[in-house]
Amino acid sequence: MKVKHFALGAAFLVALTGCSSNSAGSNGNSPANNTGTKNADNTASNAPAEKVELSFMGHGDPNEKKIFTELIQSFETKYPNIKVNYTSVPPAEYDQKLTTLTAAGKSPDVFYVSGPAFYRYAESGTILNIQQYLNKTDLFKPDNVWKQATDRYRYDGKSLGKGDLYGLPKDVGPWALAYNKDLFDKANVPYPPSEAGKWTWDDFLNTAKKLTQDTNGDGKTDIYGAANFPLEGAVWANGGDYVDYSTGKIKVDTPEFANAMQFVADLGLKHHVTPSPEDAKAMNNYARFVAGKIGMFPMGPWDQPAFWKLPYGWDLAAWPSSPTTGKTATWLGSMGFAISSKSKHPQEAFNLAAFLSLDKDGQKQNMEMGQAVPNLIDMAKNDFLQNGKAPEHKQVFLDIIENYGHPTVEFGSKDTQWLDTFNQDASKVWTGKETAAAWLKEIAPKLQELYDKGNK
């Protein structure tokens, strides 16, 4: 009864003082907050080390949640004095929830963060500079972790990519090209090569045309050669870009960009080898690929567990290269673990982040469950490549990480309204209302205005 009263009183006080407590306080473990209850609980036992509770928030599908629940169990076995309270939020609500918690001073000790949110948080001092903890641990061997991943979590007080580490990579997300081997066999066309530069957009298109078929003769296409060819990759391969982050200039109004966008749009509009936006709306392309009705389709490592269950053979190929530059590109995403700068237990929080990001056992477990390419280079190059599971050419993932992966467009942009507007209005090009060149010319000044407004 007394404890209850005390808790009520404390809660009321917290409410009155404007919710200035932090996460440690709210889960009832800060010494100042509950000495009363603690004495009452612990008089009989003599606990050896102080029990520490950490809050950890992430997002993802049920599969990811399951994997992290298991990883956290392993962590708790390794550090018996730490208890982790894990929350998994639906991805669409994640940023909203995290920002609200942060504004209320209750951000979790460890949480996922990347791209625009990471930039904002680093700038505002919401997340902890973990360099000093990294220097002390033997878990972190800089040569053995993908530089392309860790560099995203560096911040030098002004810009990203340089300076101290403010986060550790949860994963690297190479956006690769998967293909349905059975459809290739049926159409009697050779598989796409796994080495970059051997296949151009023209080869891709010709193959896709051969794969596209109306199997039951009703005049509607049943099998499409490809779907979801990513615009970003096409633009970068063609030598263009969305924005120059060093000068803050929107660069969509260039022939490189327009040609790439037209190529992607024409796949559906002119050549009909990809589902039209209407077809995609009806049955989403992922479901279509899974059902064996799409020849070539982009995937990330996190798709592996689902794709292992596919009833047909599949493998990875390199993205085709632009015929004008001979280069190829795709995006390499990443999520990071960050630690709240207000955490009461930064060392323990760091231990958790480091375990999830760098620990051999943790990485191995994560890899075996198929969620990600290991962050540890030696593990990726040995165990991962030879784990005997599909896809056969896993090297493509590593090639993307090492050679032609590109951070996603929003990386480096604190505010993404300009990009949302771009994506929304781009339907004019995807549906053929306007040509890419005309639309880009029209939209570029608007994007520039939005970019300046949100990122200055």
Added chain:
Amino acid sequence: MISYRRKEIGWAYGFVAIPVLGFLLFGLLPLIASGILSFTKWDMVTSPKFVGFTNYVNLWKDEKVHKGLFNTFFMLIHIPLGMFISLLLAMLMNQKVRGVSIFRTIFYIPVISPVVAVSLLWMWMLNYDFGLVNQFLWDWFHIKGPNWLGDPHWVKPSLILMGLWGGVGGNMVLYLAGLQSISSTYYEAAEVDGANAFQKFTRITVPLLSNIHFFVVVMGVIGTFQAFSQVYVMVPDGGPEYSAATVVFNIFQHAFEYFDMGYASAEAWMLGVIILILTMIQFRLSKRWAYND
């Protein structure tokens, strides 16, 4: 005696205090806060920066705000449509037929269903490829149905269609109450004078329901301007070319996707003022056509 009264007064204040405190904490305080915030730039992580009238000036120039307003005004179409259908239904449901209460219940069910559930249901119904609506159009009329939620021209009609389905039941009940309060003596007198059914409807029923029309219009306008959930669920990116986004949806995007609380607050105040003005106009106009006996 005195102490008894004092105790009673104490209780009275206690009960009054709860809603008053609730209003102060969750009504007035946020209202004042948003008013102040609308003059700042605040991303919820760093502290707010005072920017003067910048947010309001930007609102004037923001193409998405214009689109949101246009879409919202467009959606107002559903009010007269809904009124017509609900009145028709109410008159049907006013018949003295066996089992009529079952039909009243059926038409009222959508009203009490949560918007999110209804939206999810209609997402399936309106699906371009395998939705019930297009299936029906094809099977019965051999019409190739539109891509309801994927085509910028069809998104708003889709939302209106769904709004009608969900909204007519509530208005039907209001009209039903209104119909039952009209004294039968009016109709009898009209019959003596030789009025036909149509004349009775237009000269007696419609005008005598005027205070209900008024209520339905005012609430409908406010409701339309506050529409959010169905857009958020059915077309979470605001639809192709932002064709489905309402003002509140735009506010939500600024507040919880771009974390620009100041701008969102300014837009919310703009919306509040618009609703206030529209409601005031309606009250003014109502003096000309709405009767109050």
